[in-house]
Every structure is written in C-alpha cells, then in structure tokens.
Amino acid sequence: MLEITSIRNPLIKEIKSLYRKKGRIKNNSFIIEGMKAIEEAIDNNYPIKNIIYTDQILKIKDGEAFFERIKKLNNIIYVPNNIFKDISDTENPQGVLGVAEIKYNEMREIKDKEEPFLVFLDGVQDPGNMGTIIRTADAFNVDGIIITDGCVDPYNPKVVRATMGSIFRVPLYYVSDGIEELKSFKDINMSIYSTSLTESIPIYEVDFNEGVVLIIGNESNGVSEEIFSLSDKLIKIPMIGGAESLNAGVAASIIMYEVMKQRT
Numbered sequence: 001m002l003e004i005t006s007i008r009n010p011l012i013k014e015i016k017s018l019y020r021k022k023g024r025i026k027n028n029s030f031i032i033e034g035m036k037a038i039e040e041a042i043d044n045n046y047p048i049k050n051i052i053y054t055d056q057i058l059k060i061k062d063g064e065a066f067f068e069r070i071k072k073l074n075n076i077i078y079v080p081n082n083i084f085k086d087i088s089d090t091e092n093p094q095g096v097l098g099v100a101e102i103k104y105n106e107m108r109e110i111k112d113k114e115e116p117f118l119v120f121l122d123g124v125q126d127p128g129n130m131g132t133i134i135r136t137a138d139a140f141n142v143d144g145i146i147i148t149d150g151c152v153d154p155y156n157p158k159v160v161r162a163t164m165g166s167i168f169r170v171p172l173y174y175v176s177d178g179i180e181e182l183k184s185f186k187d188i189n190m191s192i193y194s195t196s197l198t199e200s201i202p203i204y205e206v207d208f209n210e211g212v213v214l215i216i217g218n219e220s221n222g223v224s225e226e227i228f229s230l231s232d233k234l235i236k237i238p239m240i241g242g243a244e245s246l247n248a249g250v251a252a253s254i255i256m257y258e259v260m261k262q263r264t
Helices: 008-019 019-025 033-044 053-061 064-069 079-086 105-111 127-139 157-164 179-187 225-230 249-264
Strands: 029-033 048-053 076-078 096-101 118-120 144-148 172-175 191-195 210-219 235-236
Touching: 008 019, 008 079, 008 191, 019 029, 029 157, 033 048, 033 064, 033 096, 048 064, 048 079, 053 064, 079 249, 105 172, 105 179, 105 235, 118 127, 118 179, 127 144, 127 157, 127 249, 144 179, 172 179, 179 191, 179 225, 191 225, 210 249
Parallel strands: 048 076, 118 144, 118 210, 144 172, 191 210, 191 235
Antiparallel strands: 029 096, 048 096
C-alpha cells in the first residue's frame, strides 16, 4: 500500500488533470468517484489503475466493508484529507476515488453480431443526457453506443456519475467519421432510424426486429442533414400533451424501451 503526502506528487498532478478532456486523452484515463461506482468497476472487471482513499471512507455507511475489499488490491494509495479534497470534484466526497483506463471497443466486434441494436449519438453535448442514454442502454440491453465527434466526452466526470455504474457494462465505440460508419452499416443491411418531428412515423408502427442503428441528435439542432439523408426511416414519439418535444435523454430512453419490448 502506497502513501502520498505531497500535493506536488506527479500522480496527484495527473489525477487533477483528468477533470479536463485534454488530460484524459493524454493519460488514457478517467476518474471514478465514490464507493458504488468503484465497486461496479471491480465487479465488471473494468481496468482500474489506482484507487485513492483517505480516512473519511471509514466513517461512512458500509465504508469499513468496502475498505476491507479494496485493501486486498495492489494499486491502492492513501492520501491525507487535505490532498483528497484538492483532487476530488464532488461537494461531499466519500473519501475514495479511482483512476480507470479509457476503453473504446473495436467496431468490427459489433458488426459480427446478429441483428445488433446500436445507439448512434450525433452531437449529444449535455453530460446529463449522455449519462441517461448510457444508463438506459444498460437497462434495455443495447449492444453498444457509438460516440462521434461533437459529442460530450463520455468519460467526463459528470457523465460517469450520471451513468450510475452503467458505463462499465455498455460497450462504447468512438468513430471520427460518422457518415462513413453509417454507410458501412447500410452495406450489411442494418436499418438506420433518425428521430424527427416532421414527416415521420410513430415508433410503435416500426418493426425493430432487425439490425437497428438509432440516431439521437444534438439537443438544439437535432440530427444533422447528412445523417438524415442516410436514414432509412424517420421516427417520432407520439405526444398528446402540450410539450412539443422531449430532451435527448428522455426521447432516447422511450425509443430504446420500444425496441426492447419488440425484441423480447
């Protein structure tokens, strides 16, 4: 068990850099905050580089049992409370955080699956929406989420917190050229569905029992024109109240439920 007592320690500086996207990219790492999230990572065999803790962990509910579990690992580091407060981003930290490896999967893995269900994010920028989409995808057994340029970083601490541990179970795929990737899905006869409020059909009239790519667009601008042009069908969620639209996270969740309902 290692102990760090200086705020100038290189590892402490590295951890603080992970709150910025540049630091996460440089170190291929991101931060996990709190007992539950760390336990989810451990339970799912997610690659954790370090677990940093302070005495505070022993003073909270279930903290002692948690510490008994992590102290058997060879990558735990003790720091004093003042250092932990400096590296933690939460208002009331539990006294433990992890540093985990950023993990994107290979696209060829998903294309080998039979009739996969994928969610393709086209410029989703709100951390809360991203976290909701990942968490719902976990609940409804989505085969993967495709992240494109222009999306919020899924390893942003706010996103990771919002996923409530689902980020360790849902396969994430990053593509720099979303258009070319969608064309490759069409080549293997997967159907592409984009959400739209106009000239679209209700989701319950669509047969989702096939390979599906569901496009979720930007919160302000929706799905981009280029991606619209590649869509096989435009779909909508029927609404009977006064609201004209739903936010990206809610809309994605409702459609994912409909797909799951049809496929189970």
